[in-house]
Amino acid sequence: MSTATDSVDLVGDEVAVNLVRAALLAALMGAFAFVSFPNPLNPAVPVTAQVLGVFLAGIYLGPAWGGFAMVLYVLAGALGAPVFSGAGAGLGEIFGPTGGYLVSYPFAAALIGAVVHGVDGLVDPEGVSVARLVGAMAAGTVVIYALGIVVYWYYLDTSLVAAIVGAGLAFVPAEAVKMAAAMGIVRSEEVQAT
Amino acid sequence: MLGYEPGDSLAHRLDPRTKLAVQLAFAAAAFAHTDPRGLAMLTGVTALALASARLSPVSVIWGYRFLLPLLAAAVLFELVTLGPPWIELEAAADPLLASYRTLLIVAVAAGYVRTTPARESRAAVQWAVPGKPGRLLGAGVGLVFRFLPLLRRDLAAIRDAERARLGDERSTRERLETVGAAGLRRAFARADRLAMALSARCFSWNATLPRIRFRAVDVPAVLLAAGLGASMVV
Amino acid sequence: MLELDGLIHEYDGARAVDGVSLTIPDGEFLVLCGPNGSGKSTLVRHLNGLLEPDAGRVLVDGVDVSDAPVAARTTVGMAFQEPRDQFVAATVGGDVRFGPENLGLDHEEIDRRAANALSAVGLDGREDDRIETLSGGERERLAVAGALAMEPSHLVLDEPFTGLDSPARERLLARLRDLHADGTGLIVVTHDLRYLLDDADRVVCLADGEVVVDASPGDATEKLTEYGVRVPGR
Incomplete structure (x- = not known):
């Protein structure tokens, strides 16, 4: 053997698995950005599945790794991976009209994870009550829209009313659909948490 | 794009x-x-x-x-x-x-x-954030770049199969649910294989950074x- | 030299590997065969310490792999099934560098190893190619290059011919013959022996987690068909 192997500090299996799951969840969320569905309530604004990714990150990875997954999503997008809406990428998106939403995702996922799992250790999401899951996702949605609207308002120098209408109300109804979808995914047999 | x-x-x-x-x-x-x-x-x-x-x-x-x-x-x-x-x-x-x-x-x-290129961005991240957090961020960003095209293809295949089977008659919620569940399942299956491969290739904290x-x-x-x-x- | 001594591995109480003892000398070309679910993939994952034995020991060059995982993983390189899920970088060059980078080598040494590994599998000059653009055969060879960049003395390939057409298979086989001729030990896991019998030194067949055949290719073929292994002309 030609290399001195004593100095190599291996990343433990558990950390490696969590890192990889977080990275793949971030990539999945980027893939969701390409998938749009007709909005049942407002056909003019199609639904993209990205926020579903925030829900799933919190629910399946917990507060720490779920939040980390969203940090990876935002960072990879800022550094050029086409993961934002419309396959967008670049640091500019953070300073754009949807920058507030992007910045909110790590906080929202961490909050959802904390409500679903508590702060010590992960639980099996299938065993979590419907009320708790819905409450977690609703709280996450509030964080997303609060930051999203405030940043839109600040960046684009509009009135607050314009920001609420333009960046919030047009999209909020679709979030209920995504919450229902996330509930269905948690209850389906297809996905195993561990 | x-x-x-x-x-x-x-x-x-x-x-x-x-x-x-x-x-x-x-x-x-x-x-x-x-x-x-x-x-x-x-x-x-x-x-x-x-x-x-x-x-x-x-x-x-x-x-x-x-x-x-x-x-x-x-x-x-x-x-x-x-x-x-x-x-x-x-x-x-x-x-x-x-x-x-x-x-x-x-x-x-x-x-x-x-x-x-992704590898230079990764090196810049690890330069800006030293230590283990930087290593996790750098490696994670690299993996997002690598797996994004794969997962996009997964989702496209899932949607095609869905359309062929059921047409467009199902509700938005049902379609989101199907695509989300199948996408997540495939992503986690890929993650388990990838984690094994990382370990086999001595995934370490103190790796050499790409040249910048x-x-x-x-x-x-x-x-x-x-x-x-x-x-x-x- | 690789030594398995009374190796047992269980998944939820079911024995996947049931008391296997094997000694694999350096430079040997061994084919590990057996029907699906016979424990082949589980067994090879013990060779570099990716799994922990429920009983028994695994020694690489006389050292227990659980005591020296880095030494085991640099001595025994591994290319898994589904190569797509084991690449970590977006480009060929980025991926083949991953292992040496983890070892903390300097840039000159990493460059040298990457160039050698890519040329050993016939992918020289392809460093900037995106992995998404590779054919199935090229992906398999890149997976081999990723393992070779660790400069292992044994190389494990798990079902490397799955999904390859015959020209791609021939190209891979030719590279494996060259590696073997240069002294690298090969352990090829397969349920289909047809392409390997002429080259292998030894055939080991597993059934239900136990070694049922351990012989030279000529002697082994008689017994193999009864274990569901595909053998030429039978």
């Missing part, structure tokens, strides 16, 4: 850290000087940045066309009022300047996206970043 392409433009030869510094300084300066004169000067800087990346403004606008309706909506909302005088040009001035500012920042960032280094060509760009930063206090 704008993405990295190999090349030998000036921007390709710059250190990723230099390019990130220019972007951040540019954004800060643009927020500090959101007035016609400031934005006119920054338009010149943007032209310079795009030229150094050999990127045309048309392809940038095309690449970010999804932002345009959001920006236009902000301007229109302030421009049009629900009663006399119906049109308020003055109220629309601020959102118009802000929207233009957004376009400039996005365009400068597009230069980075086009000219910086400041060179003579970085000097003018660093000065530009410093100038943009200094403009905020002028």
Whole structure:
């Protein structure tokens, strides 16, 4: 053997698995950005599945790794991976009209994870009550829209009313659909948490 | 879609850290000087940045066309009022300047996206965030770049299968649920195999970073970043 | 030299590997065969300490793998099934560097190893190619290169011919013959012996987690068909 192997500090299996799951969840969320569905309530604004990714990150990875997954999503997008809406990428998106939403995702996922799992250790999401899951996702949605609207308002120098209408109300109804979808995914047999 | 392409433009030869510094300084300066004169000067800087990346403004606008309706909506909302005088040009001035500012920042960032490969971005992340957190962020960002095309293909295949089986008659919720569940299941299956492969290849905390280094060509760009930063206090 | 001594591995109480003892000398070309679910993939994952034995020991060059995982993983390189899920970088060059980077080697040594590994599998000059653009055969060979960059003395390939057409299979086989001729030990896991009998030194067949055949290729073929292994002309 030609290399001195004593100095190599291996990343433990558990950390490696969590890192990889977080990275793949971030990539999945980027893939969701390409998938749009007709909005049942407002056909003019199609639904993209990205926020579903925030829900799933919190629910399946917990507060720490779920939040980390969203940090990876935002960072990879800022550094050029086409993961934002419309396959967008670049640091500019953070300073754009949807920058507030992007910045909110790590906080929202961490909050959802904390409500679903508590702060010590992960639980099996299938065993979590419907009320708790819905409450977690609703709280996450509030964080997303609060930051999203405030940043839109600040960046684009509009009135607050314009920001609420333009960046919030047009999209909020679709979030209920995504919450229902996330509930269905948690209850389906297809996905195993561990 | 704008993405990295190999090349030998000036921007390709710059250190990723230099390019990130220019972007951040540019954004800060643009927020500090959101007035016609400031934005006119920054338009010149943007032209310079795009030229150094050999990127045309048309392809940038095309690449970010999804932002345009959001920006236009902000301007229109302030421009049009629900009663006399119906049109308020003055109220629309601020959102118009802000929207233009957004376009400039996005365009400068597009230069980075086009000219910086994932491995250099990863090295810049680990330079900026030392230690284990930086290693996790750097490795994670690299994996997002690598697996995004794969998972996009997964989702496309899932949707095709779904359409072939059930047509478009199911509700949005049901379709989101099917695509989400199948996508998540495949992503986790890939993750388990990938984690095994990482361990087999000695995934370590103290790995050698990809090469990045400041060179003579970085000097003018660093000065530009410093100038943009200094403009905020002028 | 690799030694398995009374190795037992269980998944939820079911024995996947049931008391296997084997000694694999350096430079040997061994084919590990057996029907699906016979424990082949589980067994080889013990050779570099990716799994922990429920009983028994695994020694690499006389050292227990659980005491020296880095030594085991650099001595025994591994290319898994589904190569797509084991690449960590977006480009060929980025991926093949991953292992040596983890070892903390300097850039010159990493470059040298990457170049050697890629040339050993016939992918020289392809460093900047995106992994998404590779054919199935090229992906399999890149997976081999990723393992070779660790400069292992044994190389494990798990079902390397799955999904390859015959020209791609021939190209891979030719590279494996060259590696074997240069002294690298090969352990090829397969349920289909047809392409390997002429080259292998030894055939080991597993059924229900136990070794049922351990012989030279000539002697082994008689008994193999009864275990559901595909053998030429039978």
